[in-house]
Amino acid sequence: MEPLAHALIYGGETTLANALLAHYREIGVTNDEFLVYLQFKRLMDQGDQFPDAAVVAKALGETTNTVFQRLHEMLAKKLLTIESVTGADQKIHDRYNFDGLYDKLVVALKQPERTTVTTNNTEPAVNPRQKVFTTIEREFGRPLSQIEMQSISKWFDEDHYDPDVIELALREAVLRQVYNLTYMDRILLNWQKRNLTTAQQVEAERQRSIEQRLNSAPKPQRQTGQNARPKIPLFKIGEEEKK
Template identity: 75%
Template sequence: MESLARALINEGQTTVANALLAHYREIGLTNDELLVYLQFKRFMDQGQQFPDATVIAQSMGTSANTVFQHLHEMLAKKLLTIESITGTDQKIHDRYNFDGLYDKLAVALTKAATATAAAPKVNARQKVFRAIQTEFGRDLSPIEMESISKWFDEDHYDPDVIELALREAVLRQVYNLTYMDRILLNWQKRNLKTAAQVEAERQRSIENRLNSAPKQKRQTTEQARPRIPLFKLGEGPRGNQSSSD
């Protein structure tokens, strides 16, 4: 065990980014090319900037020509470049540079992150399309679908707010996008951008109507109540005695 431990320590370790193992096919690497890269990285991590392809071929149990073929394919895909540098001995030396591989990996990761972020938006849009079609009881026309897409892409309405506008239209039995658009525009002018803000404003409106209802009822009752004259029956108002007096 001690000899094995010493061998492991002496051989060192090669660290590989998990992102590369997860996305190597997205950047154009085949299984064989990935293995070739790992073998080259093993030597390069030990300080050999231009490893011997023959030695790597022996480790892989293949021919040097096969290794060179894989390198040529990676060069064509711009995953690898071969550079000439001046060494400490002031001589020109070649070295392998796999920066292109990681540049493409960075692009792949950015696309993956963008797709992940966009997924909820796409799902929300599809949900709105389905909800409107269900409530309208028919398929949407291409023009209607374009109008709804503009609510997302140009007006940037919250999907929940669009669904609230749909609910308002359905409650009033107005099954068209024009009416929904007026509702959304009205809320936008009143700076109601979220479903919570719309619901809060609706609640305030209901409370205001309830609070004003008793006052209006009281005023109506007072108007309907007959006036009681401030003088005795058979007499005219004070200061307006009959001419017989």
């Protein structure tokens, strides 16, 4: 047998539920996201539970950043989670979990009447969560790691931070040239403790703080006696001062 034929036969197969192939669009999965999922599933079926996004990008002919973008979108839709598990070596390892995709599929299949998602030429509405991911990546000047993606998702799913508030925290971090999520998390936690849960409340508190500092600043006093500044003569240069 030819080596190539042998590799094709024994290289393994990736199985997929026909129901998912038929209805993935109905649960909000785009064609691009589905292709990314297939590539990750291929690698995971081969034993790699946390595949390198660069490997997937190469297989798809895309950039690694594009693959991360698709992962962001699937995290936002709760089709994907990133878990930390203890491996056989007793160390903590991360792994992808796409169970959410099948959970949504089951719900869709139970619906008495399913409607197919249609597309048109109009631009889709911007997902606020996805906008946060994209903005942070742009300001940080690099793709987010899987752990960072998970941390941002927790801000939405567990802490329930408003997207606009997260972007304000990002602005604070960038102004101080601190490009990490830990600093942003401290800002968000501080605002939460002060019950600042909306962008309007944060901005109002910032303005109040500025006014308070201005009002408490010492005002300059008029100098008298020997320390007083000399008066400036009110005549033009070249003219004699009138007696």
